[in-house]
Amino acid sequence: MRRLHANLLLLLAALIWGVTFSIQQMAMEHIGPVLFTGIRFVLGALVVLPFALKEQHTRHADGAAALERSVLPWVVMTGSALFLGALLQQFGIAATTVANAGFLTALYVPLTPILAFFVLRQTPHPAIWPAAAACLGGAYLMSGGVLDDISDGDAWVIAGALFWATHILLVGYVSKRTQMPLTVACIQFIVCGILGLLWGGMTETLTVDGLWASAPMVVFTGVVSVGVGFTLQVVAQRHTPAPDASVILSAETVFAALAGAVILGEHLGALEISGGALILCGVLAVELLPLSLAKVKAQRAKRL
Template sequence: MTRIQANLLLVFIAFIWGSAFVAQSHGMDHIGPMMFTGVRFLIGAMVVLPLALREHTALSRRGAAPTASDWRHIVLLGGLMLMGAALQQIGIVSTSITNAGFLTALYVPLVPLLGWLMLRQLPHWSVWPGAVACVVGAFLLSGAHELRLSLGDAWVLASTLPWALHVLFVGRWADRMNAPFTVACGQFFVCGVLALAWALWAEPWSWAGLQAASGAILYAGVLSVGVAFTAQVLAQRHAQASDAAIILSSEMVFAAVFGYVLMGDRLSPMGWLGCGLILVSLLAVQLLPARRVATPPPTGHP
């Protein structure tokens, strides 16, 4: 897979995640957030399980099955997924969706910063202005004119660290193990089991609520988790984490489009400007590095 193909796949992933906001909104009418998260991630694990088993068998035959250290990395990825989702959901209880949407987008500049600090990966210069433009675009798209931080905002802000770490490490570890489906299935299972245990302990639930939310759960579980999160593991083996963070932020644009078409949401002129900034930053991180590579080096005089 080429870099351009990986980036286009990331755009497709953002498209699916943007559409899943509608399903998540309807699902929350019937069950709690952790129950929804747990069930949908376990469904996603079941979707990927046949591919993971086939991959694991092939790796075992070559003597390259995941080691104990690899499994620890997979468990850590699942834990990061759960931490990001849980902290965000706790914060949303006591803050506005406007603030939550904008604060979540702050993981975008955090990814290249962590990559530089922890992995000594220096991204292309276009990533830095692109990340800033993406955050400003998220702010405008959220419709916020004034941001007052509350305790709920602090929880949402805390969720950006596990989300950024997940984006930073998922492709790196999947590439090192050469087992993208095993990584995807394993992290889904860990996240799903822990979230479901949390829900059974702390949330009221009923079979009637699960049945009422079944359509939304299946859509989010099969497409948002099974297809999109697995595709993220595949794509990030061939795309830099900093590029991926900016491209995946276009999820907000697709969410706005689906909200407009399916839920009657309308954007203000500032909201459309925010969409434009996110799309410009997306194009910049793809085209500017390619332009540098495509430009031949100057030749010296004989």
Template sequence: MSRLQANFLLLISAIIWGSTFVVQQVSMDLIGPMSFTAIRFFLGFIIVVPLATREWKRKSQTSCALNKKTLSLKYLLLMGVIGVILFIATIIQQIGIIHTTVTNAGFLTAMYVPMVPLLGLIIFRKNPHWVIWLAIGFSFAGTTLISGVDSSLELGYGDALVLTSSIFWGLHVLLVGIIAAKTSMPLTVAAIQFAVVTILSAVGAFALETVSIEALLSAFWFIAYAGLFSVGVAFTLQVVGQAHTQPADAALILSLETVFAAIAGAVFLQERIGKVEMVGCAMILSAILMVEVLPMILRRRRRIT
């Protein structure tokens, strides 16, 4: 898969996630965050597990040396760890959304964009191209304009939770890219992380929430959309796409979910997109173009000189 194709898959993920943000908040009036998370990720697991099984069988038929590298207990455990990180990020964000606005939540969640290269630098000593830092600045500024959040933002309980979740989202994006690329088994990574999130959320739901059929039925369509599309399709495409592109680049492309959330609000909720918000969208798009186009221009100039 080419880098362009991989980035297109990430773009589709951003579109789906952008349209799911409002669903996440509305559903919290009907069902608990643990129950909601458990069922949506179970639906996603059901979708991807046949593909992951096929991928696993195909991989197991390759050479012994490759098997030892890709099917080892080490990598399976790492996939499980990614699932735990995804669970923490999802639950903290989901609980935080209950206690804050969609605007604040969208703005604070977008903090994972600078988190990815920063965590990569701290943990793996990997310093990204200077263009990445410039693009992150544009993306962050654009997200601020779209959200309408200004210097008067006061961090409440829900805001603090969503901001904390952005650290785990950044770590998730970073590790998914590394493990998916090293193992060449993105569908297996997706299936295992979905299974881990489902199990941990189900345990939390039965321990901390009142689980009832009535609540599940009342939130059925919200759960179905979030499970089938946000988890089953978008998270799977994220893992597949990140196997063929850099984590920092992926974070910038995925930040487009902010733009698509604004578009979805205008289409389905009649929320108006003003000139300031349009400038914000343009800044995020320019950040993506920086990452995709500027390095190619610089390489061509070096060849000419």
């Protein structure tokens, strides 16, 4: 797969998650966030399971090695990071303003290349830094251009952003090491789903009426957002570096705002539109700047 195709898959995943955000908000009227997370990720795992089993069968038929036991703990950590990112973000949203939560969640964009550099000793492409700054600035504008006083809820959101960045790094690592994206996706969904069901079962109450009312939203988010969206992320990150992926996935904010305007009737002002345009500039920079710099270097090499 070419890198351009991988980046387009990441952009499609961001589109799916952006649309799903509005549907998640509607589901919260009927079911607790932790149980909702657990149920939809278990459903997502069931969707991907047949394809993961087929992937295993194909590898076995080709004489390739199955998933190494040494890799399994990394896949479990990937699912745990996914769960903690979603859980901490949800805790934070309940205790802070929407504007603060929207901006602080976007901190995973600059955090991803920073963690890649200090933890994995990976030096991101120079284009990442201006692109990440553009995405962070765009998220600030889309949150209304106002950041209230930092609260305990903000601390939860920041911690969640750290785990989102960790998840992106782990996905890139395990998908490249195993070359089994569907298997990796399925296992991380199972881990996230089980953690959500266990935690939600202890802290939230689920009624038959609530489950029935939220069923269409649970099915849609489980099949489309989890089963398709997160699987696309795992597949694409075999070919796209984690810092680049974080910038492209930040387009989720733009798609979420557009979906909110269409589905929920939310208003988009000039500030929000400007922020969305800035984020899209950052996404384009990740794809186009490396190509431009490569052409410049090639031209210089020919002259010499």
